[in-house]
Amino acid sequence: MPVDLDYLSPSAVDDAVALRASRPSAAFLLGGTDLLPQMRSGRRSPETLIDLKRIPELHEIRENEDGGLSVGAAVPLADVETHPVVLSRFPLLAECSKTVGAWPLRQRATLAGNVCNASPAADTAVALLALDAVVNVASTTGRLAMAISELFLGPGQTALMAGDLVTEIVLPGAAAGFRGSYQRLSRRKGMDLATVGVLVGKRDGAPASWRVALAAVAPTPLRVAAAEELLAAKGASAAREAAELAVAACRPITDLRGSAEYRREMVGVLVRRGVESLG
């Protein structure tokens, strides 16, 4: 049965967390680009929406002393992908962000929302995984930090507890300097989810560090540590073996966007291509 929907817009994180705790059927609202379609289709039916966009703290993008960046939960993707620090130190995040929807949509959609929605195809999650991002969370029991690698559990499922509020996403300075590509196959070139997404990044050094992360080919966004280690040891000449490791690591399904077989094969093609282009 339809119910009346309450809309609340607190101005502090603690108020938001307290409100959420007092209302069993509530949802946090940021850009709404995932939540509102889900409500319309009946997949979610919260009785209260707690809009976080009036909380000043969540709108901040802050440069940290370690050379990293903290991105407030309410910062739209459009601001992330054009931020000078992102472009200079974390360009792979900008690459991934640019493939989400379209420019007008990215004025609404947020990094935190993209992460919390936990779609296996989330483009920005791939970059955050590759860049060892940390998710700062507020709850009634206090604040804590969670490695993004521990966050994703399955499609739409995260390690966050009901009522946890992601306040910001931190890109550690230690992960700065990776360059490379986010290659993405989709049914059409604009406004589509990835059928397969492959990030390959490299940071020069002795030895060079590598990053390989995958979207839409497993229940969660996936990082392929084995391929990264192999590339660190052998360099780009090991592109073929790295691709094989990525193929072995992925666990795709067949859906409207493509078959498991096609996806698995494309992981190989794209990882190899991505590595070779950085050789």
Added chain:
Amino acid sequence: MTDLLYWLQGPVPETEPPTAEMPPWGETKVVGKPVPRVDAYERVSGSAVYPLDFALPDMLHAAILRSPHAHARVKAIDTSAAEKMPGVRAILTAFSPGADVPWYRSRGRFYSKLFDERVRHEGDEVAAVAAETRAQAFDALKAIRVEYEEFAFVLDPRESLAPDAPLVHDGGNRYGEPARYERGDLAAGFAAADAVVEATYSTACEIHAPMEVHGSVAKWDGNRLTIWDSTQGVFVVQQMVAGALKLPLANVRVIGHYMGGGFGSKLEAGKYTVIAALLAKTTARPVKLFLTREEVFLNAGNRPANTMKVKIGAKKDGALTAIEFSSIGSGGAYPNGADTSFLATDLYTCPNVAAVDENVAINAGRARAMRAPGFPQGAWALEQAMDELALKLGMDPVALRLANVPKVSQRRGNLPYTSTGLAECLRDGAKAFGWETTRAAKKDDGPIRKGYGVAAGMWGYGGGPPARVVVKLFADGSVNVNAGAADIGTGTKTVMAQTVAEELGVPLEKIRIEHADTGTTQYSGPSGGSKTVPSDMPAARAAAVEVRTKLLAGAAEELKVPAAELKLEGADVVSTKDPAKKLAVTEVPALQRNQVIVGVGTRGPNVEGKVISMFAAHFAEVEVNVRTGEVSVTKLVAAQDSARVMNRLTFECQVQGGLVMGLGLGRTEERVLDRQTGKMVNANWHDYKIPTALDVPVAQEVLSAELVDTECNTAGAKGVGEPATIPTAAAIANAVRDAVGLRVHDSPITPPKLAALLAAAGKKG
């Protein structure tokens, strides 16, 4: 009821003689020029009021409850909880008084009712609610309890005639007997061939997906009904609503004005129109009922999926000897056209032809005419087969087509065309595309393979009567044009203003168009079938010429010279013999006396003994990545024969729109039905893939053969909407074949599909 199979030329209605003598236009001043839309400002500024924007004081909002099942019987409906919901003012079901309205008529019988107790596809109407707000109406739908008895269903037309297939309709799953066409001796034709190709092709079901969803606003004043409708034809809606509600035509006023696209899906009244009217009657309030986007996907028409078998034979020199074509498609759960054979029987010269079209019922949303119904599917099959034939003969695909250009319509009594530009389209298009040079210089770049393809097409309908236009010249020299045609986004109003301006010399900004209103404007058929320009512009021209004739006669009286020596020059009437003898239009006494000069123009009959058709040839360049199966369409050239181009800007826009639609058919668009549930799984913008700006090539060129056709009608223009989309998908498929050496027989050409074919053929890079 109007025959909605409008692309088949029926008997021409009796028409009045043309109201004015109109020699063909020579050089034109306004017609043909790239004039921006007369309503451009309203459209882009948002001030244009579309039916979806329309609101009346005290208006209720309605919503429709639809079957979640592909095939079921409604055993019981309980509306008691919904009736008590806040804001609910009326609920309609099959049992409501007045709701027992037969619906979906074909071949003299009705196949269903407004609310049928047997629902035959997901989305079939079960009940409707009117409430104070739209949200309340949708909330109330959820409170209606329906008990269904589910039946087995059939989704694939190829399975519909199996002996154990579930029956969609009790009489069987065939919509009439298969339509057969034959000429010559097929066996002898194939025996005489030096090369024969044979293959099966299929196209996926496409959704029209216009920007504005379908819907109506209904308001009663006593026993008079006014409807604001998003429609391609106000008079068709008037006719269907009057029939359904047993009202005199005169009591039903349908107003169209702006509408946000239809592509053939708005050539009829919807159930939504009648439901809105019934709810408005019950509540004595105006009712607005517009479908949601999801409902449009399920229940507002589609281009049916077709499976087509083609066999073609030819001599060494390319002369076709035989064509055998068979097609099976489905009008859906209720009858609609699904035939595709026309092109195979008439596009090329061929003495021996046999074709059969089978149209069957399935448990999915009903088809509606979609931009050149049947033709893009037919081109997908025929034009790929022609390509295969060219390969087998070792001929250039353009040369093969040029070797078979017909001078007459073999399908239509071997009558000659008023003009035929197929050869020009092929030649001009090839030249603009650089067909020979680019093909010769083709190089592969790693896994990226380039390919070039061509396909041709025709559209066999050139408009006709009835159509009537009234032109009024007011005392200040401004002009009002009154016409019933809908402007479905193609620029009808603009082109009509140009037509009138051409004859009266009035600047476009002084011309106002009143249109698409059964209460105040003149009768015209629906805007569809590329027939609006060839049907309505001659009527507009005739009306303007009549006004000019009366004006010049009035001036002749005042200037005391014969009317024959007077002409219109800007705002003046001037003597051709003595330039000193002139009179401002606004000072013509006949105009001043009456305050208005009225001209009534009708569309005369089409020329006897000839056939009017439009032709096109499209050229595509693609890049295929053989490792991923990705296809980029990098260039499209469309060469069109529509005879006179009435407005270069609208013409190009319409052709570009046709190319994008063709790209959708060839590359991305596909209704996906779930075999387990019978439900459409991609009934939304996200999962149903219409090409975006990024998918459309920047390199697009639109050419016009610019033939002079003095016989097609008095505007000399044949129309362009449908032929602009007919060959595009086939040209892309042929380009893909050229790029990678294998053919995708089934649309759309998706990367996974192509990658699998490449892998099977050992052609992966």
